[in-house]
Amino acid sequence: MEGITIRKMSPADLSEVSNIENLCYSTPWSPNSFKYELANKEAILKVAVFNSEIIGYVCIRTILDMTHLLNVAVLPEFRLRGIGSMLLKNAVGELKRLQPNTKLTLEVRQSNIAAIRLYEKFGFKVTGKRTKYYQKPEDDAILMELDVSLFFSD
């Protein structure tokens, strides 16, 4: 989609990001969760901007030798236009420059076909399942992993 830019998230973005978070999840992160990640040197947080408005974001964080994709969301009216893909490309591309050999892991609701398709597109493979991991509504988690050394951003 034309006119979208991806840039680093800053503390000034918190209220817009939290509004999107509340629209997207039944158990949303609090603004403090985003603040915590923004203060963490091991975290990569990016926003997608269109007409000066934030329309999506992604959060990745490294803990020891593993990196976790903690959050990615796009405003409902902007979905299926490649913005989730732009966010992932940008954030995982940066991760690869910083840590070319890390593994990127994530959990996703088994029912979340949109997110699973997005992750599969970037080469994430299913590595396991956690039964009844999610509440509101109850759901299993699919565990996925990407070998970042195999990630190509083009």
Ligand SMILES: CC(C)(COP(=O)(O)OP(=O)(O)OC[C@H]1O[C@@H](n2cnc3c(N)ncnc32)[C@H](O)[C@@H]1OP(=O)(O)O)[C@@H](O)C(=O)NCCC(=O)NCCS
């Ligand atoms: C998951 C999410 C971030 C995807 O964002 P998006 O901007 O729509 O993603 P894209 O347009 O880049 O789509 C990526 C791929 O997934 C596919 N996809 C996305 N939504 C889909 C859907 N509802 N059904 C089937 N495929 C879908 C697209 O077709 C695309 O594949 P393609 O390039 O081969 O066509 C978005 O649906 C969202 O914000 N969901 C709510 C928050 C959420 O669940 N986050 C994940 C938590 S683990």
